[in-house]
Amino acid sequence: MITEIDIEEFIELKDSSQVIDVRSPKEVEGGSVPGAINIPILDNDERAKVGIAFKQQGKDKAIELALNIVEPKIPRFLEEVSLIENNENLLVHCWRGGLRSARFSGYLSDEGYNVKVLVRGYKAYRNKVYDCFKQNWKLLILGGLTGSGKTEILKELAEMGHQTIDLEALASHKGSSFGALGQGSQPTTEQFQNDLWEAWKDYDISLPVIVEDESQAIGSVRIPDDLFVQIRSGPVAAIEMDFNQRAVRIAKEYTNFPDEELIAGILRIKKRLGGLKAQNAISAIESKDYVEFVRIALQYYDKAYTFGLSKRKSSKVNAIAVESDNPVENAKLVDQFLEDNEMKLWKA
Numbered sequence: 001m002i003t004e005i006d007i008e009e010f011i012e013l014k015d016s017s018q019v020i021d022v023r024s025p026k027e028v029e030g031g032s033v034p035g036a037i038n039i040p041i042l043d044n045d046e047r048a049k050v051g052i053a054f055k056q057q058g059k060d061k062a063i064e065l066a067l068n069i070v071e072p073k074i075p076r077f078l079e080e081v082s083l084i085e086n087n088e089n090l091l092v093h094c095w096r097g098g099l100r101s102a103r104f105s106g107y108l109s110d111e112g113y114n115v116k117v118l119v120r121g122y123k124a125y126r127n128k129v130y131d132c133f134k135q136n137w138k139l140l141i142l143g144g145l146t147g148s149g150k151t152e153i154l155k156e157l158a159e160m161g162h163q164t165i166d167l168e169a170l171a172s173h174k175g176s177s178f179g180a181l182g183q184g185s186q187p188t189t190e191q192f193q194n195d196l197w198e199a200w201k202d203y204d205i206s207l208p209v210i211v212e213d214e215s216q217a218i219g220s221v222r223i224p225d226d227l228f229v230q231i232r233s234g235p236v237a238a239i240e241m242d243f244n245q246r247a248v249r250i251a252k253e254y255t256n257f258p259d260e261e262l263i264a265g266i267l268r269i270k271k272r273l274g275g276l277k278a279q280n281a282i283s284a285i286e287s288k289d290y291v292e293f294v295r296i297a298l299q300y301y302d303k304a305y306t307f308g309l310s311k312r313k314s315s316k317v318n319a320i321a322v323e324s325d326n327p328v329e330n331a332k333l334v335d336q337f338l339e340d341n342e343m344k345l346w347k348a
Contacts, residue, residue, distance in 0.1 A: 002109045003116045007124040010091060011201070013116065017089040020081070022104045023122065027095065031190030033125055034198050039080050041070055041100045063099065074107050081108060090115045097121035126190075129197040133227040135205060138346045140338060141231055143213035143309065143317070144239030146176065146301040147246030147294075149327050150212050153239065156331030162338075163209045170195050173219030176301065178265040180219060181257050192221040208338060208345075215308075235345045236312065237334050240321045247298060249325050251290040259285050262293065273300045 005013070019036040021028055024047045028038045042050060046069050054062035081087055090113055094100035097120045105115045118124060142150050142157075151168060158164040172186045173179040180186075187195065203209055213236060216228045223231065254262060262285050270278040277296050284293035309317060320337055322330045338345075 001114060002105045004119050005091075005116045006119050007128050010093075010116075010118045010125070011128070013089070014091055017091045017116075018084055018086045019091045019093070020104070021122070022092060022094050022100050029188070031126075031188055031194050033093075033122070034195060037084065039077060039104075041073075041077070041094075041104050042066065066099070067103075070103065077104065077107060078111055081113065088114065091118060092116070093118035093121045093125070095121050096123050125194075129193055130224065130226070132197050132200060133224045133230075137205060137230060138208045139230050139234035140208045140210045140345070141213045141234045141236040142210055142239070142334065143236040144241065145246060145305050146298060147250045148239040148241045148322075149249065149325055149330060150239060152327035153331045153334060154210060154212060156327045157210055157334060160331060160335055162335070163203045163207055165196070165199055165209060165211045167196070167211055167214050167218060167223065170199065171218040171221045173221070175214055175218050176265075177268040178254070178262070178297075181254070181261060181265070186220050189221045193224055196224075196227075208342065210334075232312070234316070236309070236317045237337055238309070238317055238319050239330065239334075240319050241325065243295075243298070243302075245325055247291050247294045250294045250298075254290055254294065262290075266293075266297065269297075269300055272304075273297070 014033065014035070019033050021032050021036040021038045022041040023038070024040050024042055024044050025038065026044045026047075028040075032038065046066075050062050050066045050069070053065045081090070090108060092101045092105045092108070092115055094104075097118055101117050101121060105117045108115045142154055144150050151166065151174075154164050154166055168174050168179075170187075171192055172183045174181070174183070186192075200209070211231060214223065214231065216223050216225075263282050266273070266278050266281045266285070273281070273296070277299065281293045281296040284290070284296065318337065318341070320330075320333050322333060324330070
């Protein structure tokens, strides 16, 4: 049996069902519903041929060609679905809820599968992602100079029950010239935004959501425009940690990476850092003086971050001085700040 469902029901059911994305591999490379299995009803070349037929010969000829391509593949589709572990409840979608998902669902229904088709397809899912970040959220921006331990503090705040989003983890990048160190390959921007929404969608809009202060571009991915506007205009809890303490923290982490990768990171910011400072940083790396290397790099990053912070309304920036680099203790300070100031941070 085939049932058509809207995006709201799709979202409600997808975690307890198996989503099947029947778009072409090229379409799916851009982004997909997390957890979906791709069984393309038309591959990249086949989809291109059908598209040409549509333009040159019209809709009916294009559909005829598509059916001729697809029908010999039906047994393979059914075999692939039979191998899916959770195939009792299937949710099928294509790009806009058209013939591809309708035909594929029909083949499955004829074999007795319980199939639901997403009306308006993946496009409806993407619109849901966009709509989420158009809402006005109570964002608390966790700021602070590089090396302040913001990511670790964010994790502790999550453990304490706060609504948090780790943008860097979702982006697989830490945002600086050295941000790719120790990270996997980055998702596409579209996939990053899908994953971001999945992490966000169940949050209570009446409660604060804590995110790190980021540029719109995190490596190669971009934060959605509507969300970034809120990040730039929201109240900031700026962690203030001693310069040397920050340098030592970062140096401990960077000793885990090959010197060549650290040098490559310095070369990427050489023009902004200055030739002499860049050479001094490289020399420090080569002599295994990682703290000195970090001290030099921080001169650039501190200046850049301070400039960015100066562009915000001063009334929105709230300094939280920390004495140690213990993320548990520092998270408690942020938690206390939030408790003391929540009523006035988001006044209309």
